[in-house]
Amino acid sequence: MQLYNTLSAKERAALLEEAGQDRLTLSFYQYAKIGNPELFRNHLFIKWNELQVLGRIYVANEGINAQLSLPANQFEAFKEFLDGIYFLEDVRLNIAIEHDLKSFLKLKVKVRNKIVADGLNDETFDVRNKGIHVDAEAFNALIEDPNTVLVDMRNHYESEIGHFKNAVTPDVDTFRDSLDIIEEQLKDHKEEKKLVMYCTGGIRCEKASAYYKHKGFKNVFQLEGGIIEYARQVENKGLDNKFIGKNFVFDHRRGERITDDVIAQCHQCGTACDNHTNCENEACHLLFIQCEECAKTMDNCCSTECQEIIKLPFEEQKALRAGTHNSNKIFKKGRSEKLKFKK
Numbered sequence: 001m002q003l004y005n006t007l008s009a010k011e012r013a014a015l016l017e018e019a020g021q022d023r024l025t026l027s028f029y030q031y032a033k034i035g036n037p038e039l040f041r042n043h044l045f046i047k048w049n050e051l052q053v054l055g056r057i058y059v060a061n062e063g064i065n066a067q068l069s070l071p072a073n074q075f076e077a078f079k080e081f082l083d084g085i086y087f088l089e090d091v092r093l094n095i096a097i098e099h100d101l102k103s104f105l106k107l108k109v110k111v112r113n114k115i116v117a118d119g120l121n122d123e124t125f126d127v128r129n130k131g132i133h134v135d136a137e138a139f140n141a142l143i144e145d146p147n148t149v150l151v152d153m154r155n156h157y158e159s160e161i162g163h164f165k166n167a168v169t170p171d172v173d174t175f176r177d178s179l180d181i182i183e184e185q186l187k188d189h190k191e192e193k194k195l196v197m198y199c200t201g202g203i204r205c206e207k208a209s210a211y212y213k214h215k216g217f218k219n220v221f222q223l224e225g226g227i228i229e230y231a232r233q234v235e236n237k238g239l240d241n242k243f244i245g246k247n248f249v250f251d252h253r254r255g256e257r258i259t260d261d262v263i264a265q266c267h268q269c270g271t272a273c274d275n276h277t278n279c280e281n282e283a284c285h286l287l288f289i290q291c292e293e294c295a296k297t298m299d300n301c302c303s304t305e306c307q308e309i310i311k312l313p314f315e316e317q318k319a320l321r322a323g324t325h326n327s328n329k330i331f332k333k334g335r336s337e338k339l340k341f342k343k
Contacts, residue, residue: 003045009105012054016101022072025096025103025251027228029115029203031063031127032087037111040064045109051078054104056250058112062127064088065115065203067250069103094201094228096249096256103251116207119176124214131197131209131220136233139223140242142196149189151182153199153208154248157287157334161255161264161274162227162245164198173333175204182208183215190217198223198230200247231258246274266291267339268298281306283321287333288342303338 007015016023034040037059044057048068055068070078082088096103134142143150143164152159152169159169168185172178186195195217197205205222213220223230227247234241245263246255254276266273266289273291280300288302301307309317334342 003042005106012105013102023069023101024072025069025099027067027094027201028091029065030087030091034061041109041111047081054107057109058115060112060115063115094225097231098256100253103253116204127207127210129210130206131222133224134221135224136230136239148194148196151197153197153205158248162247164242194219196221199226201226201228264289265341266294267342268294270341279306281309286336288339
């Protein structure tokens with residue numbers, strides 16, 4: 001019985017091109033009590049492998065977080081399978097604004113301690129005691145209220161390329177970093193201010209909304225379905241779009257265009273740009289913003305040092321990477337001092 005991915009990304013990409021099938025990119029999450037995450041993980045993998053699902057899925061005692069793609073003609077079978085799981089029946093599926101045949105190239109279903117790492121160790125905190133969900137129309141009304149504080153629960157490299165107007169965008173590298181920072185900034189307003197939060201698809205601000213309620217905030221709201229669903233509702237209902245720029249996504253696309261505004265700049269030359277890339281040097285793999293001209297000049301690298309390394313024979317590059325199998329964690333995302341125009 002196959003329980004793990006057996007094809008390389010390159011092999012999978014070739015098969016996808018050969019098949020020529022339309023694929024849907026989507027995400028969903030659900031907080032729930034899962035008694036045996038490992039057994040549940042295997043159950044998911046077996047069925048989703050049959051349906052040609054590809055993606056990155058995390059399962060934990062606290063629930064499931066899934067980002068994936070699947071053949072469009074398998075969507076109904078996929079939905080039927082989810083509806084057969086009691087805590088996933090009619091779960092919100094955030095279908096991407098822009099689809100890509102190769103948004104994911106492997107099926108990875110992993111068991112984690114938590115589906116959203118929060119650094120918390122508090123048994124009295126119940127993530128299911130969440131804040132009030134609001135749709136795009138209610139969200140627009142809330143953020144126009146002068147008594148509202150709007151907070152972006154994403155990381156700095158996400159909000160850098162796109163965010164809601166007048167939002168607080170914490171300069172953080174991880175979700176867990178933002179929890180204490182925001183609480184400290186707003187500690188004097190727990191009673192009277194309306195705390196409104198958003199993230200990509202809803203999973204982070206759902207946990208944050210429960211956390212801030214746990215910490216004594218009285219009026220806590222979150223954008224239901226996150227930026228992805230907001231963009232869909234704005235278009236379908238003809239609402240005023242309060243988001244500017246691009247929505248960062250965690251797959252090979254790296255972003256969905258929401259508006260034509262480009263609010264970021266190339267980290268190497270400073271020209272207007274909001275396209276993320278990873279450094280071509282596998283021993284670096286730094287995530288940063290790079291324009292097309294710099295990509296050509298720098299061979300898709302973040303620095304001249306990395307540019308020199310990728311010119312070396314493969315075996316020499318491999319030797320330099322020895323002992324750094326977690327090389328993408330050496331640098332914080334977008335934080336390298338080599339990036340001259342990183343704000």
